[in-house]
Every structure is written in C-alpha cells, then in structure tokens.
Amino acid sequence: MKEWVKSLGLAFVLFLVIRTFLVQAFKIPTGSMESTLLVGDFLLVNKLAYGATTPTKLPILGVALPNFHLPGYEAPKKGDIIVFEYPLDRSLDFVKRCVAASGDTVEMRDKILYLNSIPQDEPFAQHSDPVVIREENRRFDPGNFSWQYQYLIDSEKERLRGRYNPTRDNFGPLYVPEGKYFCLGDNRDHSSDSRFWGFVDRSLIKGRPMILYFSWDHEQWLPRFDRIGHIIQ
Numbered sequence: 001m002k003e004w005v006k007s008l009g010l011a012f013v014l015f016l017v018i019r020t021f022l023v024q025a026f027k028i029p030t031g032s033m034e035s036t037l038l039v040g041d042f043l044l045v046n047k048l049a050y051g052a053t054t055p056t057k058l059p060i061l062g063v064a065l066p067n068f069h070l071p072g073y074e075a076p077k078k079g080d081i082i083v084f085e086y087p088l089d090r091s092l093d094f095v096k097r098c099v100a101a102s103g104d105t106v107e108m109r110d111k112i113l114y115l116n117s118i119p120q121d122e123p124f125a126q127h128s129d130p131v132v133i134r135e136e137n138r139r140f141d142p143g144n145f146s147w148q149y150q151y152l153i154d155s156e157k158e159r160l161r162g163r164y165n166p167t168r169d170n171f172g173p174l175y176v177p178e179g180k181y182f183c184l185g186d187n188r189d190h191s192s193d194s195r196f197w198g199f200v201d202r203s204l205i206k207g208r209p210m211i212l213y214f215s216w217d218h219e220q221w222l223p224r225f226d227r228i229g230h231i232i233q
Helices: 002-022 142-151 154-160
Strands: 023-027 041-046 081-085 093-100 105-109 112-115 171-175 180-184 205-217
Touching: 023 205, 081 180, 093 105, 093 112, 142 171
Parallel strands: none
Antiparallel strands: 023 041, 041 205, 081 093, 081 205, 093 180, 105 112, 105 171
C-alpha cells in the first residue's frame, strides 16, 4: 500500500512539473483563429520556448504562491501563434497570432495590416465580412478603442489633435512599448484581440502551440481525422 501511494505521489509530481514547465494541453473554444485553428482543435503547447511561469496557487488547496517567469530559449516574434493569459481576466487563456513586438509600429488600413509602414502579406488572415468599417460607418462603441490614443505615434497625435476615431478595420499607427506584443486573431472580422483590449505583456505569455493532437467536429459529432498530427505554424 505504501509503495502504491509513493508511486501515485511521484506520478502526480511529474505531471505537475511537465504541465508547469514543459507542455500543456489547450483546447480551441472559439472561431477567432479560423481557418488556421478550428473550434474543437486540441493543441500541445510548448511552454519551454518562451519560459514557463511558476504556479500562482498550490494545486487543490488553492493557497497563493510567489511566482516568477523562467527564462526561455527564444522570444515571441512576428508570425508566432501564442497562448497567453487574457489581460482583462487572467483566469482565461487566449490563443492569437503575434503581429508586432516591442519597438514596432502597427496599423491597419481598410483591413490591410501595416508593420513599420510596410503592408504585410498574410495568407493565413481571413476576412469573412465584405464591409470595410471606417470612421463614418463604424459599428462599434468607440470606447472599445479608447486605450489606443496614448500609443499613437507623435506625428499622428499632432495631426489628429484628439480626433482619433479608430475602427475594427482602420487604426493606428501605434507604437508597441517595451515588453509588449500586439496580437490578432487570424479570423480578423470575428476576433476579440489587441485592437479592442490592448497589448499583451510578456509576463502573460504561456507558450507556443506546436502540434494539433486531436480535433472534434461538434456539428458532425465526429473527429476530424485529417487534422490530427498537424504541426502548428
């Protein structure tokens, strides 16, 4: 009995170490990354690449723990798909594509993304809404974008003189501060992302998806066998 308890305890410790520092499973809950990632896709996330964050609470007991971010072997870069804690609710994990990093300027003109004033070729981006939302026909509460004004580049602030009215499809140019990242969903017209709630801090990034190990089609009620085993890019 004693040996069984020891083995069980060791297995639990190994599970926590692997989940905390190496690999974590993640399920896609929404369509914001379609068609790169679909609702019902199950991913394995590499937590070692960017450096894992130690637990904030003791498992089961829920006791708060001092936590810190371990160094990784690379930094998130433009084009990476990343998993991170949602800045407005850290109990939720989001998956988006990093499109700009510290020191970059980012803007969108009629759905086209510009990085450092250069239009980006984004074959993975999907635009399912044919309408281009500009200042005169915006559908969103401008309060959703109020955070952006302080990050406008100085020349644009001077030109606009407080009349900045961004939309889903037109914003910026914004400068990305140190230690921050700008992230968008590949399903650009149906994604809650940095356009609406701001930058992602480096400390919130948990890892990079590396492989799609299972996929479940909720409409057909069947596995998507053709997606299993895909490397995430």
